[in-house]
Amino acid sequence: MASSKPSPGSADQAINDGWYTELSPMWPGQGLSLKVKEILYRGKSDFQDVCVFESESMGTVLLLDGVIQATDRDEFSYQEMIAHIPMCALERPAKKVLVVGGGDGGVLRELARYPEVQEIHMAEIDKMVPEVSKKYFPEMAVGFTDPRVTLHICDGIKYVEDSPEHSYDLIVVDSSDPVGPAEVLFEKPFFEALHRAVRPGGIVCTQAESLWLHLDIIKALAAMCKEVFVGGSVSYATTTIPTYPSGQIGMLVCAKARTEQGEGGSAPLDPRTPRQAEPGPLPALGVPDLQYYSHEVHSAAFVLPVFAKKGLQGCLTFQ
């Protein structure tokens, strides 16, 4: 059937007649449409098409290769959940954390809420993303101003491979979808490197798509992680977020075995139980109270609808 809808891949193609529609081969035949008030920025980095626009209903919107990464209206849901679920699940407070991707700064902002954290490293491949975020998304980019943060513009895979073994309490992989520059962040060699770089009993938490759209991708990813995190655990949590495809996104929470080979009789970490206190606001940076995450939201986020629980059967340690 003929269609005048633009094809995906760049903001130029996705914005038409004052409306943006999020189209992608990742979700064929559907897409969220947002009314555009003003296009604030258009650029092309070495890696991707970057666009910022002011929308009528969602505040400022960041697009990479024509796909929504964050909006003022609902970014807190994703950023809080991908940061605080693993941070609060850890058995002892995290001191050293790595973020792979996440160049908008929102996850940094959430990690900065914890006074016990001493170092936060970020490996972001595209320097244009932090630059654009600092200019157009001050409430997310505030994370970069925390003195414990070091930003490395580099290939995240290489950065993880070069990290000493057992370097981090937590690694958050805040990637875009597995098409384009983020594709390798969904593959086994990267997860093997992540597993090596995190300490025994530590956690790797990765952006892991939507149950409603990509149960097959999630299943393959979880099965692969179960092979890599031998003796540890692999679990899946979700959050609601209106501007992501299907209104929901999930994260895979992989805990490394407490002893390196998974021996010694200690049970793997069950991330469904929060163990660290809910973090508070960060007045020094003007970061307000949490808006989405709480301990009860934490535990409820691991409860999957029947179709998803059945679909992921055997691939998850706890569900």
Next chain:
Amino acid sequence: MASSKPSPGSADQAINDGWYTELSPMWPGQGLSLKVKEILYRGKSDFQDVCVFESESMGTVLLLDGVIQATDRDEFSYQEMIAHIPMCALERPAKKVLVVGGGDGGVLRELARYPEVQEIHMAEIDKMVPEVSKKYFPEMAVGFTDPRVTLHICDGIKYVEDSPEHSYDLIVVDSSDPVGPAEVLFEKPFFEALHRAVRPGGIVCTQAESLWLHLDIIKALAAMCKEVFVGGSVSYATTTIPTYPSGQIGMLVCAKARTEQGEGGSAPLDPRTPRQAEPGPLPALGVPDLQYYSHEVHSAAFVLPVFAKKGLQGCLTFQ
């Protein structure tokens, strides 16, 4: 800013160039777009514009006044949750249930799973909806074939007002949004009639919009219900559903005081705890196992993100 997007209100206006976009004054500046394979039905009833189309990604789609009511792909989430949360929360199995609206038949299908139910009444104002559903949505309309179901084509408010006091164990209000024919289903006189028609300890469960879009509407509705269900309880649960605005919808669960005046010292029913067994498939009608609802999903559905919990503070009995 000029825009070529159609205005809402009818399918003719919402379908353009092979794509449908769901626009409404209820969610200005945004809308889900779906690629249309084929328009199967267009009609105008005494109450609303009715359209059915085959989509590329969501199966068959039912529109009323240009707004999505149900799609093959995800209708089970809403239908299961609005039926099984109250059914399983009741202290003794429901025998007599009323559905106001719900003319697609999906809620009837879910209620029919319970062998203890003796009578299921439906008050649907628009006869075109069941007719169209029977033709184009056999998997939802199968609910009408259950011998315990009686369909009344009538004004739901009048039907509830005319029902004897304490008639029902449960009343499900499966309405469209509070614009057009369903507007009165969000007002106090209707809730007073519902409260009268349900038995002490019984439940009224109503479609109650999205936390992300309509916290103000939900707050007003909950506050009003708290006045009406004196001595009982008012709680709010949510479910994810990609084709509803923002990908999420909620329901208000109102339990009537166990004794008529809320006296006698018995605590109000806490609907967060399931008390009845999860219902199974219904082979006689070809209804498969549950796809979304389980007891653990039931309890998790009442856990609200911080922004919503704060926004509804004081309006809900349990949250």
